[in-house]
Amino acid sequence: MRIVSLRVAQFRNYESVELEPHPRLNLVVGPNAQGKTNLLEAIWVLGGARSPRASDPRAMIRFGHPQAVVEARLSLDATGAERDLRLDLRPGGRLFRINGKAITRHADVLGTLAALWFSPDEVDVVRGGPAHRRRFIDLILAQADPLYRAGLLRYVQVLRQRNGLLRAAVKGASASAALLAIWDEELAQSGAELVVGRLGLLRDLAPVASLVYQRMAGDGAPLEVAYQARYDIGPSGSPDAEAVREGLLRRLQALRVAERARGVTLAGPHRDDLVVRAGETDLRHYGSRGQQRMAAVALFVAAWEWMRARLGEAPVLLLDDVTSELDELRRRRLLTVLPAEAQTFITATEASLLEGAGPSPGAPGRTWRVSAGRLELVPGR
Numbered sequence: 001m002r003i004v005s006l007r008v009a010q011f012r013n014y015e016s017v018e019l020e021p022h023p024r025l026n027l028v029v030g031p032n033a034q035g036k037t038n039l040l041e042a043i044w045v046l047g048g049a050r051s052p053r054a055s056d057p058r059a060m061i062r063f064g065h066p067q068a069v070v071e072a073r074l075s076l077d078a079t080g081a082e083r084d085l086r087l088d089l090r091p092g093g094r095l096f097r098i099n100g101k102a103i104t105r106h107a108d109v110l111g112t113l114a115a116l117w118f119s120p121d122e123v124d125v126v127r128g129g130p131a132h133r134r135r136f137i138d139l140i141l142a143q144a145d146p147l148y149r150a151g152l153l154r155y156v157q158v159l160r161q162r163n164g165l166l167r168a169a170v171k172g173a174s175a176s177a178a179l180l181a182i183w184d185e186e187l188a189q190s191g192a193e194l195v196v197g198r199l200g201l202l203r204d205l206a207p208v209a210s211l212v213y214q215r216m217a218g219d220g221a222p223l224e225v226a227y228q229a230r231y232d233i234g235p236s237g238s239p240d241a242e243a244v245r246e247g248l249l250r251r252l253q254a255l256r257v258a259e260r261a262r263g264v265t266l267a268g269p270h271r272d273d274l275v276v277r278a279g280e281t282d283l284r285h286y287g288s289r290g291q292q293r294m295a296a297v298a299l300f301v302a303a304w305e306w307m308r309a310r311l312g313e314a315p316v317l318l319l320d321d322v323t324s325e326l327d328e329l330r331r332r333r334l335l336t337v338l339p340a341e342a343q344t345f346i347t348a349t350e351a352s353l354l355e356g357a358g359p360s361p362g363a364p365g366r367t368w369r370v371s372a373g374r375l376e377l378v379p380g381r
């Protein structure tokens, strides 16, 4: 899919800008603190995702204004059909509209504008804690698979209820064994659905990520990405919900005393992780910064491929400041592994850092110069 036109109003340092992005490559250049990231952030949150840098959506409303608006006309690859997506950000919350119709359930927005965000901070998908890796796979799955979205909502609700019961038990309230057993079943059932979705994703994602990693690293070590749970999930190559359900249930029963003492659910997909290894090296703990960065890029490129295959639509790529920390060689390697067919928005302080971006030298695209919340189309690209 691609963004045909975009309007950003009273969002961060933008008063009001309208643009018609190029179907492929959009370079967004300008000095620091001018609004490059803000533009990508506007597109990202329009897709329904949380901002990578604002836990409170109010931070994105232009200072002194009551609300921000981001809207786009989207064109679908499969049918050429167009869709209008609009987000109103107000102090009270977010309101999304698709073709003018207000969307009441946030989960129904995800996937309308499928996108992936990548910045140097995404190295945390490899180097950071397990929550980063869980968020990575959940967001991919939630955008591409409505069943997974629904399953995730259900799991979060079950987890909340079960934790409530365990917390009450810590405070001395009676949490009957029978009641807990019911919530064990619920948690194991909805947890197993999530784990099976995640295993299916990894089965497809891992080989692609390994290929991309080897192309970038050039040292021959394959990248291994595997699911890590502290309960039996059966054979990961052929995901089986029943095996996962039983494994998780057994683990919950074994953890009964500890959970009653701590008042929290100690096993399930909310605590699982991914192992990311290159050869013998667990990159999460022992990878060099360069290896971790390459593995993160490889995971994102593979995620893009997976989402495209699953949705039948190419997700929009938002690449913020990705070239800044890299030397010439790494920069070139990075730019050549990026999917050529994606509509891409890529920021940099200087256009020269993006030399070689796109499928071939001199690839078609548009360059926008950003200065204090104003965009200017640079002629000639």
Ligand SMILES: Nc1ncnc2c1ncn2[C@@H]1O[C@H](COP(=O)(O)OP(=O)(O)OP(=O)(O)O)[C@@H](O)[C@H]1O
Pocket: 011, 012, 013, 014, 030, 031, 032, 033, 034, 035, 036, 037, 038, 039, 059, 060, 061, 062, 063, 321, 347, 349
């Ligand atoms: N809610 C807001 N209202 C008005 N201006 C804001 C708001 N939030 C951030 N800004 C301004 O946006 C600017 C930062 O923009 P942005 O983060 O897009 O920078 P950038 O061009 O990507 O720079 P860098 O290259 O340093 O990443 C700052 O000048 C900041 O004061």
